[in-house]
Amino acid sequence: LNRSGRTAADFLRNLAALTGGRYHCPVDEDTLLRIHGLLTKGFVDERDPVLPPFEGDDLRRLAQEITKARRFLWKAQSFRSQLQKKNNKEPNVT
Numbered sequence: 236l237n238r239s240g241r242t243a244a245d246f247l248r249n250l251a252a253l254t255g256g257r258y259h260c261p262v263d264e265d266t267l268l269r270i271h272g273l274l275t276k277g278f279v280d281e282r283d284p285v286l287p288p289f290e291g292d293d294l295r296r297l298a299q300e301i302t303k304a305r306r307f308l309w310k311a312q313s314f315r316s317q318l319q320k321k322n323n324k325e326p327n328v329t
Contacts, residue, residue, distance in 0.1 A: 244290060251292070260290035274301075 244260065251258040262270075266287060273286065283305075286298040 257292040259293065262294070
């Protein structure tokens with residue numbers, strides 16, 4: 236089988252699904268280095284690049300979880316900022 240061929244990838248993905256396995260798509264070295272850089276730096280800014288779409292089951296699920304966690308982080312930061320603004324506007328009662 237040709238690993239880079241779409242037909243072969245679809246066949247392997249279907250085979251993994253039918254046998255209860257997981258599909259692992261080969262990823263090139265440049266993509267791995269970019270992913271490693273993003274994961275070690277952290278995702279703290281909304282301007283951070285999104286993860287590339289993955290075909291492999293594990294990496295696709297991991298990317299989905301990271302994206303979900305980033306959304307929760309951004310929401311939490313927004314709520315915190317709004318709360319701080321609200322607390323700064325309220326007069327101090329003593």
